[in-house]
Amino acid sequence: MIKVLVVDDEPQIARALRINLSAHGYEVTTAADGAQALRAAAAVVPDLVVLDLGLPDMDGSEVIEGLRGWSKAPILVLSGRAASAEKIAALDAGADDYVTKPFDIGELLARVRAATRRSGPGSESPVTAIGPVTVDLAAREVRKDGEEVRLTPTEWQLLEVLLRNPGKLVSQRELLHRVWGPNYDRETNYLRQYMAQLRRKLEADPARPVHLLTEPGMGYRFRP
Amino acid sequence: MIKVLVVDDEPQIARALRINLSAHGYEVTTAADGAQALRAAAAVVPDLVVLDLGLPDMDGSEVIEGLRGWSKAPILVLSGRAASAEKIAALDAGADDYVTKPFDIGELLARVRAATRRSGPGSESPVTAIGPVTVDLAAREVRKDGEEVRLTPTEWQLLEVLLRNPGKLVSQRELLHRVWGPNYDRETNYLRQYMAQLRRKLEADPARPVHLLTEPGMGYRFRP
DNA sequence: TTCGGCCGTCAAGAACGCGTCAAAGGTGTC
């Protein structure tokens, strides 16, 4: 989840921002003055900072410089002052954007999206570990003892359904529907066929599976 | 020198921007409409684009998407429209900043500085090495054993999508969408054709590719 | 014990997808 630090001394604005940002899936921390802001930034390490310039204890550029000393997170400045000199000062101090109050909340969210989009995609994909095997669903990559394992498209689909329901029993019907389509209900021989192939490729001892389990009469289960 | 592409159909504004930006040490190219803009962008590969939305031939978001297809350069939008919906649309299309006319030239320059500051030092030499081949995405230059290799525009787009997802499998659908547009879903013969050309130009042994790999039935993958 | 259901395994032909070659449109340049 993307972490946003909101710095504003006016409680109603801070509250409005917290509500709107949370509603859009951001994890929000708030601070009411510059000192709090710097402390909070060090604690939570935000991915983006929304900073009101009219703080009681410090000048806006001081806060920006304090953050820029160690963080590269985008800083989006809010301010009641529309004078160009103010904007220029803030931007040159290290801010990434400058919005004057009153502002449209939709526009602010769009600017937040634009700012996070730039720095965002530096994350790696989650990897599922199955004993000696690692599965990277996003990259579509399977490794067994470091060696690359090739799966066919159908094998991938089947494995993906199981891995996305870890520990849960998935009925044969659901597996058939999600891999082969809604018209397949009774072709359990397909499942037998492909589960065997998956076990052959992923399990240490395919005859005695530990992670890709059969529940006779019901379906199959992936145990992490 | 930082290269800026200015796109504006009003000559006086384009001229004013050119003069001001040049005076501050930027290398400026101008374009008067969307088609010119996209062609100029492909030719000079700018580090930043200043884009007026009121172009005669194309919609603003089209231009933005056309650029975003292959370039990560910051896009600073100029517009006479102050409506929030316009701003949100432009920002979500891929723009980095939105300034309403009339604007203060000092503020614009500050926003240009802020935008270039981000991408400037952060973007470490984006040269990708593929065995005996080096690819410089920013400079649009490919060298094989020191010799320069020429790629067509389509080849560039395809290669860029793959290189920006190192190790990750990119589905044929996504490749078609990002290179040919959202209306192409099943034209996998295009992919076969152009992947073969890329391998012929980049791989040491095009018949046995090591870096541009096929995942049958799924897509293609670039392995560093 | 015998029977029937269910699962794992093996082995075939059928169908599909990929790489390749060749050639026809389209666009800009000289």
Add this chain to the structure above:
DNA sequence: GACACCTTTGACGCGTTCTTGACGGCCGAA
């Protein structure tokens, strides 16, 4: 207008994958 280059389109051989059918083992029920 001729030319070169790039894109689009069609067709073919080949390897892989999918589909389908059949067989034997295990287990619970009769």
